[in-house]
Amino acid sequence: MRQWIIFFLLVTTLAAVGCGGDDDVQEVTDNDLTDIPYDPKTYEIIVPCDYPEMPIPADNPMTIDGFELGRHLFYDPILSADSTQSCSSCHLPSGSFTDNLPVSVGIDGIAGRRSSMSLLNIGYVTQDLFWDGRSATLEEQALLPVEDPIELHHSWPAVVEQLRRHESYPEMFRKAFGISNTNEITKELAAKALAQFERALVSSGQSRYDRWRCETGFLLTESEINGLLLYTNEDDDHPGCTHCHSREAQLFSDFTIKNNGLDSVGPTVEDLNNFIDKGLGEVTNNVFDNGKFRVPSLNNIAMTAPYMHDGRFNTLEEVIDHYSSGGKTSFNIDPNVHSFNLTTEEKEDLIEFLHTLTDTEFMNNPAFQNPFEE
Numbered sequence: 001m002r003q004w005i006i007f008f009l010l011v012t013t014l015a016a017v018g019c020g021g022d023d024d025v026q027e028v029t030d031n032d033l034t035d036i037p038y039d040p041k042t043y044e045i046i047v048p049c050d051y052p053e054m055p056i057p058a059d060n061p062m063t064i065d066g067f068e069l070g071r072h073l074f075y076d077p078i079l080s081a082d083s084t085q086s087c088s089s090c091h092l093p094s095g096s097f098t099d100n101l102p103v104s105v106g107i108d109g110i111a112g113r114r115s116s117m118s119l120l121n122i123g124y125v126t127q128d129l130f131w132d133g134r135s136a137t138l139e140e141q142a143l144l145p146v147e148d149p150i151e152l153h154h155s156w157p158a159v160v161e162q163l164r165r166h167e168s169y170p171e172m173f174r175k176a177f178g179i180s181n182t183n184e185i186t187k188e189l190a191a192k193a194l195a196q197f198e199r200a201l202v203s204s205g206q207s208r209y210d211r212w213r214c215e216t217g218f219l220l221t222e223s224e225i226n227g228l229l230l231y232t233n234e235d236d237d238h239p240g241c242t243h244c245h246s247r248e249a250q251l252f253s254d255f256t257i258k259n260n261g262l263d264s265v266g267p268t269v270e271d272l273n274n275f276i277d278k279g280l281g282e283v284t285n286n287v288f289d290n291g292k293f294r295v296p297s298l299n300n301i302a303m304t305a306p307y308m309h310d311g312r313f314n315t316l317e318e319v320i321d322h323y324s325s326g327g328k329t330s331f332n333i334d335p336n337v338h339s340f341n342l343t344t345e346e347k348e349d350l351i352e353f354l355h356t357l358t359d360t361e362f363m364n365n366p367a368f369q370n371p372f373e374e
Contacts (some may be wrong), residue, residue, distance in 0.1 A: 048205030070197030080152040096300035102311025123199030138195035204361035227353025243336035252298035261327015
């Protein structure tokens with residue numbers, strides 16, 4: 001008799017749980033949201049003097065609620081399979097939105113091949129995102145880390161279901177995008193919100209270099225000016241840095257994809273197949289693109305060590321030594337990478353100038369910090 005009672009209680013309990021779960025799914029993932037006001041207000045991106053206007057796609061205008069939803073998603077570990085990591089795990093404000101590691105490590109403890117890139121002024125990059133240029137837009141880029149097996153290792157269908165069931169996100173999606181029902185929450189809308197947050201990550205205008213350009217009477221030191229002259233010099237003795245890290249629009253990159261001579265694979269076309277990490281070549285399947293990676297911005301460069309796509313250089317001194325050596329042999333090395341001589345003082349001056357690009361005001365901006373720690 002006792003066994004039958006236990007069996008009966010077990011069956012009825014399971015039945016109750018099962019019915020309750022079905023009711024919850026219906027109630028939460030198919031829930032009308034039209035009683036929540038939808039009144040989008042423009043999020044205005046303030047840029048420093050002489051910076052270009054931020055390009056905003058017509059199908060994803062910046063709104064205050066869209067930015068705020070993106071900020072929450074960026075810092076929320078709900079995007080990872082085990083809820084231990086978020087986008088911010090590899091893009092921390094304290095490192096100018098990098099993790100200051102040679103290569104990033106995902107939720108399964110597996111190290112990737114590449115260093116996390118700074119997100120400062122990332123909204124100005126309108127093509128060739130990631131080191132290898134695999135994504136054309138921020139919206140497209142935002143979709144990939146979630147399902148990458150060595151990053152967040154989740155699935156978008158599961159993430160979307162979690163967002164639809166969440167106590168706060170349905171209302172936030174409603175306010176950001178005007179959806180009428182929780183079942184309208186999609187990965188595409190999540191990516192749009194993330195892209196809005198990332199577009200807002202613009203220089204504050206408070207670096208020494210920006211203040212020198214914009215504020216009457218603000219002066220750089222003699223060493224910093226000498227470093228600037230070396231940076232922009234383009235004669236045969238010293239080719240300067242602006243061939244790749246253009247000062248145009250104050251972004252310190254032309255955002256092209258180049259082989260900057262990091263690895264010696266041999267002088268012939270056939271040798272291009274010897275790159276361990278083929279970079280752009282993995283995307284295009286064009287052998288001439290092997291070993292090419294995107295030119296990063298130098299804004300906040302002193303805060304983003306280690307350097308290069310694989311974090312092989314720990315200091316700016318090592319980076320300058322690499323370029324002054326002329327790089328290593330490969331058929332498609334960029335022609336602007338060739339040897340030059342710098343005195344010890346000149347190297348120090350160049351590094352002093354690079355430090356004028358440090359923007360701690362940007363990194364400490366309260367609007368860009370983790371909302372779950374406020």
